[in-house]
Amino acid sequence: MKIQILSDEMASRIAAGEVVERPASVVKELIENSLDARSSEISIWIEKSGSALIRVTDNGEGMEPEDLEIAAERHATSKLKETEDLFRIATLGFRGEALPSIGSVSKMEVLSRPPAASSGYRLRVDGGKKQQVSPVATAIGTTIEIKDIFFNTPARRKFLKSPGTELSHICDVVNRMALAYPAVHFLLQHDGRNIADYVAVNDAKDRLHQVLGREVAKRLVPFRRGLGEIMVEAYLSTAPTSFPNARYLYTFVNGRYVRDKILTHAVLFGYETLLMKGQYPAVVLFIELPFSDVDVNVHPAKYEVRFRRQSDVHDAVSLSVREALRIEARIPLPLAEIPWVSSPFSGVREAPLPYAGAGLAHRYEAFPARTDVFAVPGRAEPVQAGFFSSLQIFGQILGCYLVCASSTGLALIDQHAAHERVAFEKLRRQLDIGKVERQSLLIRQTVELSAGEMMLLEQKLNVMEHFGFSLEPFGPGCYAITAAPALLPEGDYSQTVRQMIAELADVDTSAKLRQHLEDRLATIACHSVIRAHRKLEPREMRALLEALDQSDFATQCPHGRPVLIEWSQADLDRLFKRLI
Numbered sequence: 040m041k042i043q044i045l046s047d048e049m050a051s052r053i054a055a056g057e058v059v060e061r062p063a064s065v066v067k068e069l070i071e072n073s074l075d076a077r078s079s080e081i082s083i084w085i086e087k088s089g090s091a092l093i094r095v096t097d098n099g100e101g102m103e104p105e106d107l108e109i110a111a112e113r114h115a116t117s118k119l120k121e122t123e124d125l126f127r128i129a130t131l132g133f134r135g136e137a138l139p140s141i142g143s144v145s146k147m148e149v150l151s152r153p154p155a156a157s158s159g160y161r162l163r164v165d166g167g168k169k170q171q172v173s174p175v176a177t178a179i180g181t182t183i184e185i186k187d188i189f190f191n192t193p194a195r196r197k198f199l200k201s202p203g204t205e206l207s208h209i210c211d212v213v214n215r216m217a218l219a220y221p222a223v224h225f226l227l228q229h230d231g232r233n234i235a236d237y238v239a240v241n242d243a244k245d246r247l248h249q250v251l252g253r254e255v256a257k258r259l260v261p262f263r264r265g266l267g268e269i270m271v272e273a274y275l276s277t278a279p280t281s282f283p284n285a286r287y288l289y290t291f292v293n294g295r296y297v298r299d300k301i302l303t304h305a306v307l308f309g310y311e312t313l314l315m316k317g318q319y320p321a322v323v324l325f326i327e328l329p330f331s332d333v334d335v336n337v338h339p340a341k342y343e344v345r346f347r348r349q350s351d352v353h354d355a356v357s358l359s360v361r362e363a364l365r366i367e368a369r370i371p372l373p374l375a376e377i378p379w380v381s382s383p384f385s386g387v388r389e390a391p392l393p394y395a396g397a398g399l400a401h402r403y404e405a406f407p408a409r410t411d412v413f414a415v416p417g418r419a420e421p422v423q424a425g426f427f428s429s430l431q432i433f434g435q436i437l438g439c440y441l442v443c444a445s446s447t448g449l450a451l452i453d454q455h456a457a458h459e460r461v462a463f464e465k466l467r468r469q470l471d472i473g474k475v476e477r478q479s480l481l482i483r484q485t486v487e488l489s490a491g492e493m494m495l496l497e498q499k500l501n502v503m504e505h506f507g508f509s510l511e512p513f514g515p516g517c518y519a520i521t522a523a524p525a526l527l528p529e530g531d532y533s534q535t536v537r538q539m540i541a542e543l544a545d546v547d548t549s550a551k552l553r554q555h556l557e558d559r560l561a562t563i564a565c566h567s568v569i570r571a572h573r574k575l576e577p578r579e580m581r582a583l584l585e586a587l588d589q590s591d592f593a594t595q596c597p598h599g600r601p602v603l604i605e606w607s608q609a610d611l612d613r614l615f616k617r618l619i
């Protein structure tokens with residue numbers, strides 16, 4: 040017979056491989072237990088990046104000695120009573136795997152005392168070997184101490200990264216937990232030094248300040264929205280704040296930090312064309328939904344979840360994000376927010392975000408106006424109706440900037456960016472209803488194409504048609520343009536067509552189509568604009584400003600560049616050193 044049942048010790052070590060990947064995983068599991076025990080203070084003490092010692096102390100409900108006896112057994116949990124509970128998990132833990140797993144790969148000591156007990160008890164587990172539970176003097180709550188992690192699994196130990204990296208993983212874990220539980224005091228110490236001391240606060244925004252730092256936190260706009268049973272609460276960066284990676288993108292589901300593709304995608308989808316390529320926003324997103332609508336039992340370390348109604352969640356998040364940004368975008372950027380030096384916009388390109396969703400914009404337009412909770416605290420007048428029309432225009436300088444006075448100060452408008460945004464929105468509206476206005480060309484223009492381009496174009500003729508371009512074969516290696524979008528100024532269209540063919544080459548799945556359509560819109564919009572260095576008549580300037588008032592996201596061009604920069608009186612006073 041070749042099959043044997045694994046010993047408990049072996050099974051625990053195998054399970055530990057999934058749950059305990061590195062010191063930070065231990066920290067995560069222990070904090071989760073402390074939070075499940077309703078602690079209001081959690082201290083984390085680390086030595087040598089966790090390889091020598093991890094100690095987590097809480098002031099929660101503690102364990103009776105009988106509980107301690109079995110706490111480190113496999114599948115021992117106080118959090119699931121019946122099978123149905125598995126489908127409505129309200130606690131962070133539920134698998135009963137953390138303590139046995141940790142205990143099997145380290146030297147673990149658990150001291151615990153429930154608030155009503157006069158003394159505490161201690162449990163020791165040494166590489167999976169349990170010792171007798173014995174009385175001990177200890178404070179109310181629980182302290183779990185892990186020494187010499189992976190001492191008996193040298194292969195694991197070898198996989199650990201540099202102490203700096205391991206420590207940064209620990210910090211990340213603590214930060215994520217802290218973001219989700221602002222009312223809990225978190226203290227993190229490493230080798231005797233305070234790394235984080237987040238005192239309890241009432242307001243999630245204050246916790247953001249503690250965790251993300253003032254610089255990032257102050258740029259985040261809060262919003263909250265309920266959609267059916269899904270509650271979305273988020274703190275979002277608005278352009279031009281962005282980051283080259285997703286480092287500041289935090290998503291939480293029912294108080295649990297998760298790395299969920301759907302949620303990340305939904306957030307980025309919500310930002311749409313407002314981010315430059317390769318840029319990510321800072322977002323702290325919390326969604327709350329009925330426990331029975333999320334399956335948290337899909338990942339051993341519980342980093343992933345499955346939603347019962349995935350597309351509802353996706354839509355709720357992306358629509359809320361978009362709505363919040365839309366409101367925000369109508370408010371001109373104050374001077375201090377423009378990153379003059381750090382981001383010269385040199386790398387502006389099409390295709391701002393690599394996402395693969397489809398058709399959302401359609402549904403978005405049809406979205407009923409809700410009267411649900413939707414608040415953008417901290418902004419007294421979210422939408423300034425007719426802001427651009429209310430500007431007093433002084434004229435155009437340098438052939439591309441409009442100089443204006445607003446009611447609060449001086450405003451400069453980039454006519455190219457402004458026109459691009461206006462053209463983009465107009466085209467998008469036309470595209471959405473399937474009617475892009477076109478102009479027939481009296482004199483057809485020919486485009487010479489390579490064999491590859493010919494092939495591509497043949498397949499994409501209907502897409503081109505959709506955008507307002509009519510094309511007909513015109514001899515070998517040649518197509519004739521017979522109509523073009525009305526929005527494009529008269530001129531040579533072959534460049535635009537050629538560029539669109541190149542861009543459409545990447546679109547093979549219909550899922551990506553919508554994204555690409557929008558990028559192509561940006562291309563057409565870009566080709567349609569009044570190029571810099573063209574003098575505008577006063578009447579044209581006025582029309583441009585009025586058109587901006589009709590656009591969403593009027594303060595940025597479709598590539599994410601600002602349309603408007605405003606100097607308030609305070610900004611000017613500061614520039615002239617009247618105010619220090």
Ligand code: ADP
Nearest residue numbers: 072076101116117132133134135136137138181
């Ligand atoms: P789970 O959290 O999945 O239930 P664990 O192995 O993490 O499994 O913990 C086992 C049990 O030990 C928990 O269900 C809980 O009852 C108890 N426990 C663990 N840590 C604490 C703590 N800090 N305070 C109170 N009880 C705890």
Ligand code: MG
Nearest residue numbers: 071072132137
């Ligand atoms: Mg647990």
